[in-house]
Amino acid sequence: MKYYVDTSIWIDVYEDRKGYSGEPLGSYALKFLAVLKAKGECLVISDILITELECFYSIAEIKGMMKPFEEIIEKVMSTKIQREETKIIAHERNIPKGDALHAILVRDNKLILITRDNDFRKLKDVVPEYYKPEELI
Secondary structure, eight states: OEEEEOHHHHHHHHHTOOOTTOOOHHHHHHHHHHHHHHHTOEEEEEHHHHHHHHTTSOHHHHHHHHGGGGGGEEEEOOOHHHHHHHHHHHHHHTOOHHHHHHHHHHHHTTOEEEOOOGGGGGGTTTOOOEEOGGGOO
């Protein structure tokens, strides 16, 4: 199995974020990533994921947050065709381009999406299923 963890989950881990009701989102995400590593499952990252993380963190910080998982990480790059489809979907559904591109990458690479982002509800035809980290630990 190959998993794609979206930007917000990485931020949960790095900042050890809590939910509105105090749920330990960072702990859930870290436990999920630890389970993937222990099982030797594949963790897929993408160019858009790195670009989004760069809005919040330095390259050194991003490398640091991913370093514990580097042995299971595989990187995919978005294509021009995928980026063109992204523009159309994002515009039609009034969602961020990044979310549309994450969904397309998940679909095209047959990945399992891990997210908390409600915008993916508008992308059920692209990514019919997605999970929160705590649902898989």
